[in-house]
Amino acid sequence: MANSLWPLIKYRKFLLIGQVVACAFMFLHFWLLGAYTGAAVMAFAGVQATLAIPLEAHPRFKSVYFVSIVLIPLVSWFTWHGLPSFFSTLALIFFCIGNLQVSTKRLRLLLLCCLFCWIGHNLLIASYPALISNFLALCTSIYALIRVENNDEE
Numbered sequence: 001m002a003n004s005l006w007p008l009i010k011y012r013k014f015l016l017i018g019q020v021v022a023c024a025f026m027f028l029h030f031w032l033l034g035a036y037t038g039a040a041v042m043a044f045a046g047v048q049a050t051l052a053i054p055l056e057a058h059p060r061f062k063s064v065y066f067v068s069i070v071l072i073p074l075v076s077w078f079t080w081h082g083l084p085s086f087f088s089t090l091a092l093i094f095f096c097i098g099n100l101q102v103s104t105k106r107l108r109l110l111l112l113c114c115l116f117c118w119i120g121h122n123l124l125i126a127s128y129p130a131l132i133s134n135f136l137a138l139c140t141s142i143y144a145l146i147r148v149e150n151n152d153e154e
Contacts, residue, residue, distance in 0.1 A: 004136030007144045019049040037079040037124045041088040052099035084124040091117035108145045
């Protein structure tokens with residue numbers, strides 16, 4: 001449920017906090033399935049979402065965030081399990097670039113790309129609960145993006 005509700009949050013800081021909560025639940029789900037790349041990516045994504053929170057107030061914090069982006073290939077390398085790992089790593093790349101954005105519109109667009117990658121991952125590992133969660137998150141993300149577009153929120 002957390003994964004499908006956080007896209008509805010209006011303000012960037014709280015949207016990122018919602019991502020952290022969703023990452024914790026998805027980490028547990030993937031870990032229990034034995035999808036260790038997905039679990040590692042979700043743990044890493046939760047840490048990165050946490051690191052992205054202060055970027056608006058403290059732009060100099062970007063250097064810390066960039067260091068975390070450099071670690072993505074290591075996470076992928078150490079947990080590689082073929083095509084599912086490719087999709088989860090690609091999702092993490094979109095997630096990281098998205099959370100680097102201060103503009104909520106750009107953030108939401110990149111997170112949509114992230115969701116499509118997770119759908120590919122979850123199809124490959126046959127995680128129907130995650131697919132349902134991703135479908136709901138996709139619907140709420142599209143709705144939130146339309147809301148941003150119509151209200152011109154930044």
